[in-house]
Amino acid sequence: MKRNNRAKWAKVSVLFTLILALVTLPYQQADANTVNVDASAAIMINGDTGQILYEDNIDEQLAIASMTKMMTEYLLFEAIEEGQVAWDDTVVIEDHLYPLSHQSGLSNVPLRSDYDYTVEELYESMAIYSANASTMALAAHIAGSETAFVEQMNEKAGELGLDQYDFVNSSGLNNSSLDGFHPEGTPADGETTMSARSVAQLAYHLLNDYPEVLETASVPFAEFQAGPDETVNMPNWNQMLPGMSHEYEGADGLKTGTTDAAGNSFTGTALQDGTRLITVVMNAGNPQVRTERFDETEKLFDHGFDNFEEITVVEEGQEPEDNMISVNGGKETEVPVVTSENLKISTPQNAEQEYSLEVAIDEDRMNEDGELVAPITAGERIGTLKVNFDDPTEYIQGIQSSGVALVATEDIEEAGWFTMSMRGIGSFFSGMWTSITDTVTGWFS
Incomplete structure (x- = not known):
């Protein structure tokens, strides 16, 4: 049950979503689909x-x-x-x-x-x-x-x-x-x-x-x-x-x-x-002609190199639009993140496709409540920046879909008991004030 809760939290833990124009379509939908392999x-x-x-x-x-x-x-x-x-x-x-x-x-x-x-x-x-x-x-x-x-x-x-x-x-x-x-x-x-x-x-x-x-x-x-x-x-x-x-x-x-x-x-x-x-x-090819396997491979190579281009969707070191992720139990309550490497996609030439970017936290970095927890070390992977296409591209089994690792850029130390106590007190009075305000507002509504 806890595993399912974490997975659900990771799926909805989106810090930002952008809809952008991108020159890409899955191969099967491209006009360049003319190769015939024997x-x-x-x-x-x-x-x-x-x-x-x-x-x-x-x-x-x-x-x-x-x-x-x-x-x-x-x-x-x-x-x-x-x-x-x-x-x-x-x-x-x-x-x-x-x-x-x-x-x-x-x-x-x-x-x-x-x-x-x-x-x-x-x-x-x-x-x-x-x-x-x-x-x-x-x-x-x-x-x-x-x-x-x-x-x-x-x-x-x-x-x-x-x-x-x-x-x-x-x-x-x-x-x-x-x-x-x-x-x-x-x-x-x-x-x-x-x-x-x-x-x-x-x-x-x-x-x-x-x-x-x-x-x-x-x-x-x-x-x-x-x-x-x-x-x-x-x-x-x-x-x-x-x-x-x-x-x-x-x-x-x-x-x-x-x-x-x-x-x-x-x-x-x-x-x-x-x-x-x-x-x-x-x-x-012909079972009697061993070299025909190279002829058929050449067709694929020609098709791949002539009709597809590799583009960079996300660059290494790129900060998300809102690059601060909330942290539970740390001296700081947020940690900045950047992408660890370039994210590239092979795209048929002259095809357009929309995509969105999504941030998801790794399950092993979360507590039972689905929260990112301290301590965190600069350079440590904490999640993934995923690219979601309207017409999804397909990957070989077991390979991560389009995504790139997000790493922390600062150390976040674990908070001591005093800091956590003060935050608890602050949250208590904040909640009490909200309750009183709602009650008084109700009298005059």
Whole structure:
């Protein structure tokens, strides 16, 4: 009950509302909606905000093949960040991975039992060349076994707010390709599936939480040291990178995927003039022509960069029209606030839309009566400045709708008992005087 009361208070705690003209409309209503993508499912989002700019069948759960490796990359970066593993760790290669790594029909780099490989080397082979045995070795190194790692993958998907997903291994191969060494508890012919919306959401989190992934994903060509005197060429499967057959301006990632079930799929990203787009195409084009997934992605990139513009609705450091928020229990009864960063929106060109601005206090900063309470530290987040459109824009699941954090600009110390007592006395006499005034006024009315 208290939680509901707080949520209700936060919703109505609006310090100011402005109705302004804004050049924006949701993509689906824009005249520029002319792109036709040949794929079983496709989506395009703004890589900074998560705003959906194009969608087609984005909630059907389909096989994703090696796009699965984006979750493996996420968990690897997280393990590095938390100190669980290090880039220079030597990875133990399980015996069954040696023959798997030599299967020419799968994307791999050959691993040898008489040579040591580091986390960084295996990661590069995974991110650039989609090496499957390398991926499985990393999974076991991080979690102790691939079975335990798959459990982490599904747990992390839930934490990230993904809706449609089922991870069955770390690589994205069909389990039938693993010669019986698939993770325990998963079907012998199982394959990882996700919706296009969830794939885009995973890519969004990977790029925003660990942008360093692009340092490797953007490498067009590298070599893998397979042994003391053996190097293997690793051309990136992403043909949209600089110097590749489908080179596209600003393209710098992210992950291809191909199996019989998934067809030719691709999660792409490109940056132009400060705007990043993320696209997903699943089972794109002719199944016999792998490069058609890049043709379909190019259609989305062209559409996004040619027909949308990114504008700043609210600037960093901006004060609301009334930037003072009431504080309970503080030496001061109000605290000034400003926005913590720019709020940007992708908008179809030459479209107009009205919006309002709303201030809402974070629930964890309120007491049981729905009041902002002291103490408060300068720079501390206390709420959100939200932008509400008449025709709402859509965001990928789990991503905050258009809004920017509000932070306090001054310290507000907790008031002592004397100050609170004086305020209580003042309120008592103020209330008594109001009551007397109302009574006397009633005599003569």
